[in-house]
Amino acid sequence: MISGFVISYNRARLIETCLRSVRFVDELIVLDMSSTDGTTEIARRFADRVITVPLATHPEGVRALAAAECRGDFVVFLDDDECLSPEAITFLAREGRDPSADVYRLPCRHHILGRHDERAYYWPQRHVRAFRRGGLEFVPTVHAGLRILSDRVCDPSFDARICFHNISHADTGQWVEKMNRYTSVPDRNSSRHAVAMSSPLHFAKSHIAAYAGRVPEGGDPYLEAVAVLRAVYDIVDAIKLWEERQAETGMERFAGFCRDMGARYDALESASGLVTGSEAGCGSRLQLLPGEVIALNAPHAALALIEGWGRREGWGRWTLGPRADLDLCLAARDDGGDVDLVVAARPYFALDQAEATVTARLGDGTQAEWRYRADETGPVSRRIRVRAAYLAAEPVIRLVLEVPGYRRPVPAETGDPRRFGLGVSWIGAESA
Numbered sequence: 001m002i003s004g005f006v007i008s009y010n011r012a013r014l015i016e017t018c019l020r021s022v023r024f025v026d027e028l029i030v031l032d033m034s035s036t037d038g039t040t041e042i043a044r045r046f047a048d049r050v051i052t053v054p055l056a057t058h059p060e061g062v063r064a065l066a067a068a069e070c071r072g073d074f075v076v077f078l079d080d081d082e083c084l085s086p087e088a089i090t091f092l093a094r095e096g097r098d099p100s101a102d103v104y105r106l107p108c109r110h111h112i113l114g115r116h117d118e119r120a121y122y123w124p125q126r127h128v129r130a131f132r133r134g135g136l137e138f139v140p141t142v143h144a145g146l147r148i149l150s151d152r153v154c155d156p157s158f159d160a161r162i163c164f165h166n167i168s169h170a171d172t173g174q175w176v177e178k179m180n181r182y183t184s185v186p187d188r189n190s191s192r193h194a195v196a197m198s199s200p201l202h203f204a205k206s207h208i209a210a211y212a213g214r215v216p217e218g219g220d221p222y223l224e225a226v227a228v229l230r231a232v233y234d235i236v237d238a239i240k241l242w243e244e245r246q247a248e249t250g251m252e253r254f255a256g257f258c259r260d261m262g263a264r265y266d267a268l269e270s271a272s273g274l275v276t277g278s279e280a281g282c283g284s285r286l287q288l289l290p291g292e293v294i295a296l297n298a299p300h301a302a303l304a305l306i307e308g309w310g311r312r313e314g315w316g317r318w319t320l321g322p323r324a325d326l327d328l329c330l331a332a333r334d335d336g337g338d339v340d341l342v343v344a345a346r347p348y349f350a351l352d353q354a355e356a357t358v359t360a361r362l363g364d365g366t367q368a369e370w371r372y373r374a375d376e377t378g379p380v381s382r383r384i385r386v387r388a389a390y391l392a393a394e395p396v397i398r399l400v401l402e403v404p405g406y407r408r409p410v411p412a413e414t415g416d417p418r419r420f421g422l423g424v425s426w427i428g429a430e431s432a
Contacts, residue, residue, distance in 0.1 A: 106162060
């Protein structure tokens with residue numbers, strides 16, 4: 001039995017071409033990452049099964065799941081921006097019935113800026129697109145998501161017209177979008193030169209020169225353009241790795257800058273009477289009354305205690321690292337009693353993590369340990385008691401949330417570097 005799978009996300013313009021090229025298999029599965037443009041509806045016309053999963057940043061992260069759904073011993077797989085040549089279809093249909101190898105590395109014809117040119121840097125290349133069970137293992141590393149487990153490898157000739165086409169980069173905008181997305185994934189395959197880079201300028205000059213050296217004589221602007229794009233990818237990747245080695249992220253510095261500016265605005269308000277905030281004494285802080293709930297959006301929802309999912313995530317939260325400080329202008333109760341501060345948040349866990357703890361701390365030293373479990377779904381609420389004396393003494397309550405024992409992952413670490421994350425949905429105040 002021959003199985004096939006395709007990983008798809010918002011490829012309505014290309015998905016039919018892709019699926020027609022692999023429809024020859026006995027079982028075709030599409031693993032769709034929650035498309036919104038009609039891709040799923042088109043896929044159902046061709047696939048035996050369409051499985052919807054949450055959006056991932058790259059296909060390598062879900063290929064193992066798709067492969068596990070296949071029942072055949074011989075598996076063909078494509079991304080949604082790829083398609084097999086007619087010669088490759090014939091070749092794989094024959095090999096699937098009577099395999100001569102365990103792993104098949106097909107020539108890849110990249111189409112960048114809408115075209116393929118054999119004179120460009122990207123030709124010739126091969127990538128695995130078919131295998132027998134036991135011959136291949138999928139891992140989530142970007143650009144290194146395959147481990148070949150067998151010596152029986154078939155490499156069709158570059159002259160045989162057996163190939164697959166990669167038609168993912170119609171223009172520079174698509175190249176830049178994918179470059180930014182892929183180089184934001186911590187588990188990615190970067191060159192040893194990028195990992196060890198100490199001088200961004202020297203690295204940039206050397207890489208542009210290296211790719212320029214692969215452009216043939218004649219001054220073809222297309223060949224020069226795609227060479228520059230490839231060099232820029234490596235440069236951006238190297239600079240992001242350099243950023244990760246810094247003691248503090250840019251967003252953490254911005255958060256500190258905004259806190260400092262807030263204090264200066266408060267001082268200006270007190271000294272001059274000029275109003276810089278929404279309410280006297282509170283500056284620009286969140287205003288919260290007992291019995292009231294405030295839904296948070298960035299930047300106030302800046303509590304993603306995580307390293308590894310990038311600066312901005314699918315859940316729409318800016319990441320600030322292992323700690324977040326939230327300043328609240330919390331009104332005292334009319335009867336002078338204590339107030340419970342309630343934080344509703346959605347926990348996010350690393351793949352092998354079952355539970356995690358967040359320390360919640362107030363400016364007066366009050367502390368609470370909030371425990372979260374991986375089986376909790378949706379936003380879950382945790383609370384900390386704000387004493388009446390603290391409310392009376394301080395118009396602005398600072399809530400500090402952090403992950404105990406957190407450490408910043410080293411860029412060279414392998415495996416899944418994600419840490420526990422918390423996306424805050426809303427904060428409320430209740431009478432204690």
